[in-house]
Amino acid sequence: SQQGEEDPQALSIQEGENATMNCSYKTSINNLQWYRQNSGRGLVHLILIRSNEREKHSGRLRVTLDTSKKSSSLLITASRAADTASYFCATALNTGGFKTIFGAGTRLFVKA
Amino acid sequence: EPEVTQTPSHQVTQMGQEVILRCVPISNHLYFYWYRQILGQKVEFLVSFYNNEISEKSEIFDDQFSVERPDGSNFTLKIRSTKLEDSAMYFCASSVRSGLQDTQYFGPGTRLTVL
Numbered sequence: 001s002q003q004g005e006e007d008p009q010a011l012s013i014q015e016g017e018n019a020t021m022n023c024s025y026k027t028s029i030n031n032l033q034w035y036r037q038n039s040g041r042g043l044v045h046l047i048l049i050r051s052n053e054r055e056k057h058s059g060r061l062r063v064t065l066d067t068s069k070k071s072s073s074l075l076i077t078a079s080r081a082a083d084t085a086s087y088f089c090a091t092a093l094n095t096g097g098f099k100t101i102f103g104a105g106t107r108l109f110v111k112a
Numbered sequence: 113e114p115e116v117t118q119t120p121s122h123q124v125t126q127m128g129q130e131v132i133l134r135c136v137p138i139s140n141h142l143y144f145y146w147y148r149q150i151l152g153q154k155v156e157f158l159v160s161f162y163n164n165e166i167s168e169k170s171e172i173f174d175d176q177f178s179v180e181r182p183d184g185s186n187f188t189l190k191i192r193s194t195k196l197e198d199s200a201m202y203f204c205a206s207s208v209r210s211g212l213q214d215t216q217y218f219g220p221g222t223r224l225t226v227l
Binding site: 030031033035040041042043044045048088090092094095098099100101102103104105 | 145147153154155156157160167168170201203205210211212213214215216217218219220221
């Protein structure tokens, strides 16, 4: 798999249900971030989780990080139609400088 | 709430022409970045910039690309001689500290169309 690879590629759920998206990566990271992108628009930052953290919450969002498995998950609880978007994980790599690698994203569709 | 802005929102150019994409990062941020996203594909890192110099660049960021912070507020990406495959959304981002430590805030993007 590539650095920052999400699954599923697409997810369709009913409003009110929970949505879980997963991200796997290959190399050591300093932090992992989740972003949302509405069609054709900019990226909105959701949560940053550092490599020494295991879980973070922000409103209806819960992110976990398992560095031993090199994976992260994003849970959106009680989804709303407005949550319809693409969700990307991004890993920050220390290269001497710094670069961020984005995954291909999960397209979430929440049906009203 | 402060935000990153980008101009223009859409740029159409002929192949071989030079384009300059402009960004105004959040005012107290010190680290600046450019990314691109070809339609339907993932967001790709191009370059990070700190203290008036490039700190990291990707394989995509070849000699056709350059970045500059010409004054205290703007951050620009120049593509010297555009190719058809440069057509993409270009996103600028900024952060207070390095992205290793801190959240990057993205602008709304410039859609570049090369004909």
